[in-house]
Amino acid sequence: MPSLRIVVLTLVASGRLAGQQAAPAPRPYRPGIDVLNYALSLDLPDSGNRIEGRAVLTVRRTARTDTLVLDLVRLRVDSVLLDERATRFGRDSATIRIPLPAGSSDTVTIAVRYGGPVTDGLIIRNDTAWGWTAFADNWPNRGRYWIPSVDHPSDKATVSWTVRAPSRLKIIANGARLGEAPVSGSNPPRTVTRWRMNEPIPVYLMVIAAAPFYAYDLGETACGLTLVGRCVHQWAYVEPRLADFLPGPFKSAADIVSYFGSLVGPFPYERLAHLESSTRFGGMENATAIFYADQPFRKRTMTDRVVAHETAHQWFGDAVTETEWPHLWLSEGFATYLEALWTRNSAGDSAFRAEMEEMRRAVLSSQVVAERPVIDTAEQNLMALLNNNSYQKGGFVLHMLRATLGDSAFFRGLHRYYDRYRNGNALSDDLRRELEAASGTPLGWFFDQWLRRPGFPELTTSWTYDAAAKRVILSITQAGRFGSYRFPLTVDIKTAVGRRVRTRVDVTAQPSTRVTLDPPLDTAPVELVFDPDGELLATIVTR
Structure with missing residues (x-):
């Protein structure tokens, strides 16, 4: 789409994001x-x-x-x-x-x-099916x-x-x-x-x-995309009465490992097993031996989404492990976002956008997101860290990083991060440094506002058309509940003749921002659509 040159005028502000x-x-x-x-x-x-x-x-x-x-x-x-x-x-x-x-x-x-x-x-338990x-x-x-x-x-x-x-x-x-x-x-x-x-x-x-497992050999997979050996041998293990359920959701296991291996780096281990188990979690990403809850097997409702999520952890969580629990998003946020990227790869862009919108709705309606930061050093109950901050907000932060840096720099940074910290530990600033090195873009402000404080931007937008100047003037106000944020905002302008013109506004961390769009438009736009691709974690009200 054609791009527009933008003049940004920032109104007098009552506050800004403090450097941390x-x-x-x-x-x-x-x-x-x-x-x-x-x-x-x-x-x-x-x-x-x-x-x-x-x-x-x-x-x-x-x-x-x-x-x-x-x-x-x-x-x-x-x-x-x-x-x-x-x-x-x-x-x-x-x-x-x-x-x-x-x-x-x-x-x-x-x-x-x-x-x-x-x-x-x-x-340890006695089960009527397993013994x-x-x-x-x-x-x-x-x-x-x-x-x-x-x-x-x-x-x-x-x-x-x-x-x-x-x-x-x-x-x-x-x-x-x-x-x-x-x-x-x-x-x-x-x-x-x-x-x-x-x-x-x-x-x-x-x-x-x-357990008295039935073993299903998924074969040699992801050949040439593993660090140990030539291929990743995968297996699935279930209770014998469920043998006819296999391969079930694991028919995608080979493609999942190959996709993530090409996206972020070679698989870190030589094999991968998928096990029906007794776990309090829907899935648990144990290195080379993923345990899944038994009920989705028994109800035959299990899908490849949970397989993708737990498999993603083999890279992030297992090979690269957070040094401290407050940085759990480096595990769960990564797995959540890679799961969504698998959806895009396997089901297309519409399914991916629907999944990201589901993720965004979960964040914007979450009490814990409104009250606590993603990097939550105050929370002592580790189970409480399994929340919308670590999963959905962490995943959406990666989505915004990708939108901010572009695909090439973002995935190059992930490669650097994985290569450097594989088989070791990392903190959030380690990820930041690798992304900065890959992109040449300082990201301290980004990590501070999205990970070290609660909430998200709450925006009110309005626009007018100056017929004499033939200009669209856009006003953006940020509510005070969570303070002001800095972010890029994509705007689609629908003109009177049916054209759509896309532009990108760099909004500063101020309560009010005024933007004049240039070049001139001969007639008033019919509509302005804000964040049309769902890349910003914010509420947007248009007046």
């Missing part, structure tokens, strides 16, 4: 401690919820500290070994405190033997109920699993299966299964599933 101080560096969860690897051995029962376990942690000290504090809730601790020698330890209901030898930059091995009835984290099953459900910090660990997203480690369980159960865990073998002399029969994850992940993503 740089966020202080977060305090480490366990200062001076970095767990490099977990070697986890578990004995699962034939019935009941009592487990026996041994966890061997390889721990690097990064600074001087004389105590290793591990999270472990309620379970008994039988012994602790430090570099294969018995050592004393302190125990309370939530932690194990292990004295360390003098030093500041060494690596030690800690072995914890423990056990008892599990009350959370590993969900006895066990599914890990660790988010956000419930891994500590069954794994001695540094249970925080900032501490990522590799993990291996050795699981002894009744032979009727299949064991699925992170990474690649190394093998399985019968346990000699066991009656009833038991099998030992071993898995290994070579890429570092946080504890909340370290999982096992034990």
Whole structure:
């Protein structure tokens, strides 16, 4: 469409967006401690919820500290070994405190033997369809109920699993299966299964599933678009009576991984499993082993949208993990927006715009959005962070970033962010810096106003036509409830002869802005349409 030259006149303002101080560096969860690897051995029962376990942690000290504090809730601790020698330890209901030898930059091995009835984290239940099953459900910090660990997203480690369980159960865990073998002399029969994850992940993503699965091989997918091996082998696992449901929504699994791999970077792992499970969430993005709630399987209502959302997390949330929980939008906002982009890819632009409009309506009507910022450092209830800020507003912020920077710079920035922080941690300002480097555009103002304060712009627009000057004069007023915002606003002008002319107005963070559109129009426009593509998170009332 033809573009118009714009003259912007800003009226006297009563206030503006204040520049924000740089966020202080977060305090480490366990200062001076970095767990490099977990070697986890578990004995699962034939019935009941009592487990026996041994966890061997390889721990690097990064600074001087004389105590290793591990999270472990309620379970008994039988012994602790430090570099294969018995050592004393302190125990309370939530932690194990292990004295360390003098030093500041060494690596030690800690072995914890423990056990008892599990009350959370590993969900054990008897189901009329499955029988006895066990599914890990660790988010956000419930891994500590069954794994001695540094249970925080900032501490990522590799993990291996050795699981002894009744032979009727299949064991699925992170990474690649190394093998399985019968346990000699066991009656009833038991099998030992071993898995290994070579890429570092946080504890909340370290999982096992034990159930009598039916396995459906989805085949080799996304060949040439993975960082490990040549292709991504995908599987789906369900209860046997649902075998005829497959592939169901997973018929799109190959295309989803290929699409995201081409969009933001190669898939970070060598395989991906999709499991029907027991989880309190609709889906849980465990690295290489996504767990989905069982009811959508049983009702046969599950769609590829949730598959796309959870698969997107393999890049953002799993490979690139937020350093601190207040930055959860770096996980959930990304998955929400990539899910919408999958809709565009698979169902077209109309479906994508409908999904984005649904997202916008959820944000504009949300009480939590009106009261709290996306980066919410005050919220202590981590479950409360699963809200419209982290998901829908976070996703729409990415949509606005894309509109602001353009596709090329936006996706180039995402590539940079993924490449730099893959297998590590990031904060919101890390994303900002990569997008700035990719685009050459300062974005501090954007991140401050959209992520560090509640709300959204509330706009009232009006326009007049000056017949003598043959000009359209546009007035934009921002309500005071959430303060003033800076943003680009697309305007479509419908002329009297039926033409549509598109222009873009750079609105400043002032209560009132007046814009004169140039060149002249011979007659008054019939209509001005604001934000016709739905790219701005705002309410707009035209008078």
